[in-house]
Amino acid sequence: MATTVDEAPASRKTNRIGLTQTDYKGKPSTLCKGCGHDSISSQLVKAFFEYGIEPHRVAKLSGIGCSSKTPAYFLNRSHGFNAVHGRMPSIATGCVLANRELIAVGVSGDGDTASIGIGQFVHLLRRNLPVVYIVENNGVYGLTKGQFSATADLGSKLKTGVSNDLPAIDLCGLAVELGATYVARSFAGDPKQVVALIQGAFGHSGTAVLDIISPCVTFNNHAGSTKSYTWGKDNEELIHEVDFIPHFEDIEVEYGEGEALSVELHDGSHIVLKKLERDYDPRNRRRAMELLAEAHEKQQFLTGLVYVDPKEKTFLDLLNLVDEPLATLSVERVRPPRSALEEIMETLA
Amino acid sequence: MSTETLVGESKSAVRPAIVNDFSIQVATVNGSGSQSSNNVLMRSIFQMGVPVSGKNLFPSNIQGLPTWFTIRASKSSYVARKREVDLLVAMNPQTAREDVASLGPGAAVVYEETLGLEKTRSDLVFYPVPFSDLAKEVIDEVRLRKLLANMIYVGVVGHLLSIDKDEIHAAVEKQFKSKAKAVELNVKAVEIGFAYAEKHLTKSDPLRVERMDATGGKILIDGNAAGALGSMFAGVTVVTWYPITPSSSLVEQLIDYLKAYRIDEKTGKATFAVVQAEDELAAIGMVLGAAWAGARSMTSTSGPGISLMAEFVGLGYYAEIPAVIWDIQRVGPSTGLPTRTAQGDVLSTYLLSHGDTKHILLFPSSAEECFEFGGTAFDLAERFQTPIFVMSDLDLGMNIWMSDPFSYPDKPLDRGKILDAAALEKAKKFARYRDIDGDGIPYRTLPGTRHPLAAYFTRGSGHTADAEYSERPDVYQENLDRLARKFETARRYVPGPVTDEADGNEVGIIAFGTSHWAVLESRDQLRAEHDVSTSYLRIRALPFNDELAGFVERHERIYVVEQNRDAQMLQLVRMELAENAALVARLRSVLHYDGLPIDARSVTDEILRQERSKG
Numbered sequence: 019m020a021t022t023v024d025e026a027p028a029s030r031k032t033n034r035i036g037l038t039q040t041d042y043k044g045k046p047s048t049l050c051k052g053c054g055h056d057s058i059s060s061q062l063v064k065a066f067f068e069y070g071i072e073p074h075r076v077a078k079l080s081g082i083g084c085s086s087k088t089p090a091y092f093l094n095r096s097h098g099f100n101a102v103h104g105r106m107p108s109i110a111t112g113c114v115l116a117n118r119e120l121i122a123v124g125v126s127g128d129g130d131t132a133s134i135g136i137g138q139f140v141h142l143l144r145r146n147l148p149v150v151y152i153v154e155n156n157g158v159y160g161l162t163k164g165q166f167s168a169t170a171d172l173g174s175k176l177k178t179g180v181s182n183d184l185p186a187i188d189l190c191g192l193a194v195e196l197g198a199t200y201v202a203r204s205f206a207g208d209p210k211q212v213v214a215l216i217q218g219a220f221g222h223s224g225t226a227v228l229d230i231i232s233p234c235v236t237f238n239n240h241a242g243s244t245k246s247y248t249w250g251k252d253n254e255e256l257i258h259e260v261d262f263i264p265h266f267e268d269i270e271v272e273y274g275e276g277e278a279l280s281v282e283l284h285d286g287s288h289i290v291l292k293k294l295e296r297d298y299d300p301r302n303r304r305r306a307m308e309l310l311a312e313a314h315e316k317q318q319f320l321t322g323l324v325y326v327d328p329k330e331k332t333f334l335d336l337l338n339l340v341d342e343p344l345a346t347l348s349v350e351r352v353r354p355p356r357s358a359l360e361e362i363m364e365t366l367a
Numbered sequence: 368m369s370t371e372t373l374v375g376e377s378k379s380a381v382r383p384a385i386v387n388d389f390s391i392q393v394a395t396v397n398g399s400g401s402q403s404s405n406n407v408l409m410r411s412i413f414q415m416g417v418p419v420s421g422k423n424l425f426p427s428n429i430q431g432l433p434t435w436f437t438i439r440a441s442k443s444s445y446v447a448r449k450r451e452v453d454l455l456v457a458m459n460p461q462t463a464r465e466d467v468a469s470l471g472p473g474a475a476v477v478y479e480e481t482l483g484l485e486k487t488r489s490d491l492v493f494y495p496v497p498f499s500d501l502a503k504e505v506i507d508e509v510r511l512r513k514l515l516a517n518m519i520y521v522g523v524v525g526h527l528l529s530i531d532k533d534e535i536h537a538a539v540e541k542q543f544k545s546k547a548k549a550v551e552l553n554v555k556a557v558e559i560g561f562a563y564a565e566k567h568l569t570k571s572d573p574l575r576v577e578r579m580d581a582t583g584g585k586i587l588i589d590g591n592a593a594g595a596l597g598s599m600f601a602g603v604t605v606v607t608w609y610p611i612t613p614s615s616s617l618v619e620q621l622i623d624y625l626k627a628y629r630i631d632e633k634t635g636k637a638t639f640a641v642v643q644a645e646d647e648l649a650a651i652g653m654v655l656g657a658a659w660a661g662a663r664s665m666t667s668t669s670g671p672g673i674s675l676m677a678e679f680v681g682l683g684y685y686a687e688i689p690a691v692i693w694d695i696q697r698v699g700p701s702t703g704l705p706t707r708t709a710q711g712d713v714l715s716t717y718l719l720s721h722g723d724t725k726h727i728l729l730f731p732s733s734a735e736e737c738f739e740f741g742g743t744a745f746d747l748a749e750r751f752q753t754p755i756f757v758m759s760d761l762d763l764g765m766n767i768w769m770s771d772p773f774s775y776p777d778k779p780l781d782r783g784k785i786l787d788a789a790a791l792e793k794a795k796k797f798a799r800y801r802d803i804d805g806d807g808i809p810y811r812t813l814p815g816t817r818h819p820l821a822a823y824f825t826r827g828s829g830h831t832a833d834a835e836y837s838e839r840p841d842v843y844q845e846n847l848d849r850l851a852r853k854f855e856t857a858r859r860y861v862p863g864p865v866t867d868e869a870d871g872n873e874v875g876i877i878a879f880g881t882s883h884w885a886v887l888e889s890r891d892q893l894r895a896e897h898d899v900s901t902s903y904l905r906i907r908a909l910p911f912n913d914e915l916a917g918f919v920e921r922h923e924r925i926y927v928v929e930q931n932r933d934a935q936m937l938q939l940v941r942m943e944l945a946e947n948a949a950l951v952a953r954l955r956s957v958l959h960y961d962g963l964p965i966d967a968r969s970v971t972d973e974i975l976r977q978e979r980s981k982g
Contacts, residue, residue, distance in 0.1 A: 072817070073822070074814075074815060074816060074817050074818070074821060074822065075815060077660065077814045077815075079656075089824070090824055090836070094822065095819060095822050096814075096822050097812075097813075097814035097815075097821070097822050097823065097824075097825070098822075098823075098824040098825060099656070099659060099686075099824075099825040099826075100824065100825065100826040100827070101652065101655075101656075101679075101682065102652075102678050102679055102682050102827075105648060105649070105652045105679065107649070107652075108644070108648070108649040108650075108651075108652025108653045108655075108656060109652050109653075109655060109656035109659070110656060111642065111649075111652070111653045111656060112605060112607070112652065112653035112654060112655060112656025112657030112658070112659070112660065112662070112664060113656040113657065113659065113660045113814065114656075115605050115640040115642070115653070115656075115657050115662065116604070116605055116656070116657040116658070116659075116660035116661055116662035116664070117660045117661065117662075117813075117814065117815050119815060120660065120814055120815055137645055137646065137648075137649070138645065138648070138649050138652070141644075141645040141649065337637060337640050337641075338635075338636050338637050339636060339637055339640060340631050340634060340636040340637065340638055341634070341636070343660075343661070343815065344604035344605060344638065344639070344640060344657075344662050345604070345657075345660050345661030345662045345813060345815075346661060346813075347602075347604065347638055349602060349779065349780050351631070351638050352602030352603075352604060352629070352638055352639075352663075353600055353601070353602050353776070353780075354599065354600065354628040354629065356775045358628045359596075359600060359773060359775050360775075362596065362624070363586055363772040363773065366586035366587060366588050366772075367584070367585070367586050367772070
């Protein structure tokens, strides 16, 4: 069902910086055939290619788990860092502080984010650090062979028939509440939407959280699961249709009054949200919380851009950092002059 | 002058004057503002040219529990804690009786007269002072009165010890900087104390301060401030931390210095980032993330934080990422004695994390070394691409030390083996974990390097020289062996031991960190009082270098002095010399682990005890 990276058709078409889609590929995936995560990796490759991002500017970061292996499966020409379980946010924070020119893309899973790493996750949100944070959410621990995770829905069943009796943590709800400024939910089985939302995240300046339901074909793809392909296909309900128009392209399509909402992102790109059943403005934080509460009550699987605030200050703005990367400042700029030390010594004499 | 004698009131015997060689202990209540008074008293003695050291023994508490501040004046420049208290200032009713009971015969006590302490012993010199009544003369406001009562004792003690009043005034001005009102009030309080003592107290103890010339050009500073300065002048750019006593003041002072000296003049923007993390796990993660991306990054913590960092530090070791971690050591976990000093993290930090790990540790003994190692740590971290620990402790970090002014670091920063785009173009190939130079240290590239060869994937222990994922036994073992080789290389790079030895000495002493100061004094005691001449090796880093074995070989009996229960450094020395049983048999242990800074007398007594039973 899902397309793995190595199976993606090689195209000789080049993007705006002269690279082919193949230039954005990674190593062959070692995940199970049909894993939702591989589909997301493919969409990442596509998103980077179409956007024309220079691979050397990307830092791929992850924690531990099946999802956290995937940074090896896209963007071979980017530095990657597979850290420890649940601690990718701190690696991302340090990385971005050291070099603000890097585009930090973090990939995590539901165990990594919602359990062992929830502390770092919520503090990342609070800081609105510039990072694209993708949760490949399958409700189950894969590498340790099939235990429930904290995002498994109440009443969903393991293969063994065991029912989950604890409520799920809604990562989008946490993200909106605690300060992320671009929050989306999507489905690995909906590649078109995944690509558009990832690209929107590239154009955004603060923390972008993408909670992508990504079925585990081995441990959580059976009847009774609420994170299976079938369940997703049958239940996905689009909040709106998401289109992305990068800053280097003109907006060609005209929409009629009230048919679509176009939100300008930090880098001048636009995310265009075409109206379906509901009249929804993702720039309204309170409305976003209501939407998520409503989806929870009605057990709806809503996908799309839940919340966006393109103007909020990021952590780098708050720290008032110099424009250049801290990592490569010259010694003259990081070692105060001799007179400074003499002045300090004088106050201590 | 120093031969002048005084008649003791409580004893009829004539007691020779004791000049510039005594300790004062001020017992107060936490949160009563006594720190300013203590600093003023200590600084005024310092300004008289007399070497001083100040040690704060404080509880884990904001307000209300007992606290003690010890000032030692020493014409011989001894700065270790002195076990005996010569002058007690008993300002805390809660502990006054116990404090007085613990004094040796002949000691003097300044105290609030309503406490009636003079009735408790007959072998001390008592100076009752009506502090609360006197404070009323300074100011009407009740809250300030309590603070100012503390400054009154400075005046009383100043008079008793013959401290120049002008020096106290100068110290008050330094303490309160430009706050005119505070200076005025505090000077007034000092004057009242002075005047009271002059009029009502008869000098009956032998202690006094006389001008000398041993502090000219020196500074007073705590080790944490020194470490902060060393880090700033080493070009730190990313600092992360989680508050924990006794390390918080390192980062807090660093923040102040960075704000003052590291704002870009042209743009008004910061050339540094400081993050108060959500916990120590995040603090070390941020350090590793930043260092991986090329920043000089550091964190500061204490033992409990070190243990939380264990997993990430292991990753730093295997993925070969620089990091600088200051461990301001303190006594054990959780509640208990978190504000007391120890050297108890040596073994656990040396081997921190799981699997095969061992780390480079630096042991500063002085404020100067805190400053110096602030830079050394970054150079080593980047040269060896591994976490480096600077093992300070509460005594060094939070107490006040006399020091020579710090020398400006002229050496260029050692950023280690980094390949940029031009170097990659020239090299035509790049393997992240290949040992090109035979020293175990591979080359690295930084994220953001614009070159097709630059990128690599960073992961834990299972990787090939090309940074590819591998679980092959031979690949794993090769990697482990290279890391061991890298550690061997480090022996030649880390600061070597400082030795002082003479031919014919049978006794050798090994110590590190703050134990140094007690050992220094103890060696003089052993020589002067017992005719035992000793050699000394002060460890400044792990891994050891070859000097250790030579030192042990040249002495019959080696005493390893340290501030923990299980002789942690001794265990490491034994491991190092394990292949030579004869050398191992020479090793003995001197331990101090009651939470207080180690003192010379304890070291001397224990060495003598073992020397006497050696037969």
